Amino acid sequence: MPRLPADLPDDVEALKALLRSQQAAHEAAHQQAIAKTLDEAMRHIDYLYEQFVLLRHRHFGASTEQSTGQARLFDEAEALAATSTPEQDQAPIPSPGEAAADAGKKAAGKPARGKRAPLPSDLPRVDVVHEVPEDQRLCPCGKPMVEIGEDISEQLDIVPMQVRVLRHIRKRYGCPGGEHAPVVAALPAQPLPRSNASADLLAMLLTVKFADGLSLARFEYVLARAGVAVPRQTLARWVIGAAGVLQPLHNLIRDELFAGSVLHMDETVVQVLKERDRSPTSRSYMWVQTGGPPGRPVVIYDYDPSRGSAVPVRLLEGYQGYLMTDGYDGYNALARTEGIEHLTCLAHIRRYFIEAARVQPKGKRGRADEAIELIGRLYGIEREYKDAKDNERFIARQTHSVPILAELKAWLDAVLPTVPPKTALGEALAHLNKYWSRLVRYTERGDLPVDNNRCENVIRPFVVGRRRWLFCDTPAGAHASAVIYSLIETARANGLEPYTWLRRVLRELPAAQSVAAVDALLPWNLHRQDLASELAP
Numbered sequence: 001m002p003r004l005p006a007d008l009p010d011d012v013e014a015l016k017a018l019l020r021s022q023q024a025a026h027e028a029a030h031q032q033a034i035a036k037t038l039d040e041a042m043r044h045i046d047y048l049y050e051q052f053v054l055l056r057h058r059h060f061g062a063s064t065e066q067s068t069g070q071a072r073l074f075d076e077a078e079a080l081a082a083t084s085t086p087e088q089d090q091a092p093i094p095s096p097g098e099a100a101a102d103a104g105k106k107a108a109g110k111p112a113r114g115k116r117a118p119l120p121s122d123l124p125r126v127d128v129v130h131e132v133p134e135d136q137r138l139c140p141c142g143k144p145m146v147e148i149g150e151d152i153s154e155q156l157d158i159v160p161m162q163v164r165v166l167r168h169i170r171k172r173y174g175c176p177g178g179e180h181a182p183v184v185a186a187l188p189a190q191p192l193p194r195s196n197a198s199a200d201l202l203a204m205l206l207t208v209k210f211a212d213g214l215s216l217a218r219f220e221y222v223l224a225r226a227g228v229a230v231p232r233q234t235l236a237r238w239v240i241g242a243a244g245v246l247q248p249l250h251n252l253i254r255d256e257l258f259a260g261s262v263l264h265m266d267e268t269v270v271q272v273l274k275e276r277d278r279s280p281t282s283r284s285y286m287w288v289q290t291g292g293p294p295g296r297p298v299v300i301y302d303y304d305p306s307r308g309s310a311v312p313v314r315l316l317e318g319y320q321g322y323l324m325t326d327g328y329d330g331y332n333a334l335a336r337t338e339g340i341e342h343l344t345c346l347a348h349i350r351r352y353f354i355e356a357a358r359v360q361p362k363g364k365r366g367r368a369d370e371a372i373e374l375i376g377r378l379y380g381i382e383r384e385y386k387d388a389k390d391n392e393r394f395i396a397r398q399t400h401s402v403p404i405l406a407e408l409k410a411w412l413d414a415v416l417p418t419v420p421p422k423t424a425l426g427e428a429l430a431h432l433n434k435y436w437s438r439l440v441r442y443t444e445r446g447d448l449p450v451d452n453n454r455c456e457n458v459i460r461p462f463v464v465g466r467r468r469w470l471f472c473d474t475p476a477g478a479h480a481s482a483v484i485y486s487l488i489e490t491a492r493a494n495g496l497e498p499y500t501w502l503r504r505v506l507r508e509l510p511a512a513q514s515v516a517a518v519d520a521l522l523p524w525n526l527h528r529q530d531l532a533s534e535l536a537p
Helices: 012-060 076-081 096-105 199-211 216-225 232-255 310-315 329-335 346-358 367-384 390-418 424-434 436-444 453-469 475-493 498-511 515-519 528-532
Strands: 262-271 283-291 298-304 321-325 340-344
Touching (some): 199 498, 262 453, 283 453, 298 475, 340 436, 346 424, 367 390, 367 424, 424 436, 453 475
Parallel strands (some): 262 321
Antiparallel strands (some): 283 298
16 A cells, blocks of 8 residues: 555545545556566466477477478388389489479479489499390391390399307417427407407497497397397497597597687587486586598597586687587686687577477468578578688678678667567577677688587487487496597598498507507598408408
8 A cells, every 4th residue: 555645634525535546546556566467477378388389399390400301200111212213213313403403393392302323333243144044045037146245233232240250360389399488479459358359340339339329239139130149238348448449549539629720519418327426317418529620520529427617618728719609608608718719500599580480370470580581591692602712702701691690680679679588589589689799700701600510410420329328327438438429420520431440440559559550540541442442351
């Protein structure tokens, strides 16, 4: 209730008027409070409804980041088979120019059917000769037919995995008179001397788990199908042991991480069951960095229980250059580090507007669509100049991208004050506004990235694998996984097939006695063709 004035009138009518005035003011304030509460409640309901729609879409909807023609999980074979015909399977793959021309002729929204690619020329060929029966080689003219040529068609074949035992027979020679000690042939250095796993088996184990995302339990079944019983606990020890053997190579690769002028960084969740003073359900993290000088791309995984800002500060100690990250605040400490120029991922911001567009009324164009369109124009310039030289890309960004960014900023300044902050669109606008100064910095040079997709792409194999093996048992296993993921993804980034490279490394690294010998095994010092030619023992 409002306070009464100190001096009340003596007149009854005046007192009644004062009372009515006080009651009216109180009622108005009460109605205003109710209206405010109702408005806040309705906004909260709208926010909760948006979250419900987004949550439902995340669980059941199709991702806009994927192709519209992506097959569903359980009818994959049927869906993919429907996109090709036998006639098209026999035709060569069109060039990019032809494919673009063909796409323009097709109806919008319909995926173009692919054409069968020729089988790789470096695969071994096995000739299966089919002869015409002798009784069919008699010409109607009465003379025997002569061979005038042959028709060749190719099929892709596969030889099932063969598990075998290597018997190392070390010859022993002794003195005929028995006066001197015998001489025994030396056993070549082995990656795990106390185990019965060969270098090739370890290479396959690491490949199927870390490159193909197969759990150790599944690989145990694969070996059992071949008639060999190897418990998954043994496989786990082999993985950790192999990571220790590969550590020197990992160290040399890490040394190249800061050699470039641009670094990408991101983090993802990993669960470790047996971690000291922590619950088995606690979240730990894999921190991923991609960088390296031109021609030597490097990918480094690091395990840490924490997601705090101290982790990236520790990992990037000594680095100077540009750093691309998403909007996670844990990277802000790096932005304050002298010598580091912080960039923010445009794709990350775009996803906020995509989510805002999902909660718009169906069939209606909203403000989120306006932002998505402007960002799409920026990406169109990046696609157009993807293969251009850095100086050409810089000129294109200054000429075309900077004006679009100015248009986007003017739109942001006009729309931001009119949208409630606790809405999907409000959150998208807030993120765009918060990180604006970092978003536009990619236009400063032609070699700077517009987003963090490079790092997100090398995290994807880990995320896919995590769905199968679910967790790491111990911190030692998590650190071993970080080492092996680093090596495999760096090999892939340098165009190598993981198994053939690991096979060479695990055969030769145990005998390496110098830094030069280890350096020769780095991914950028080997060639895919040379490794493929060694597949035969």
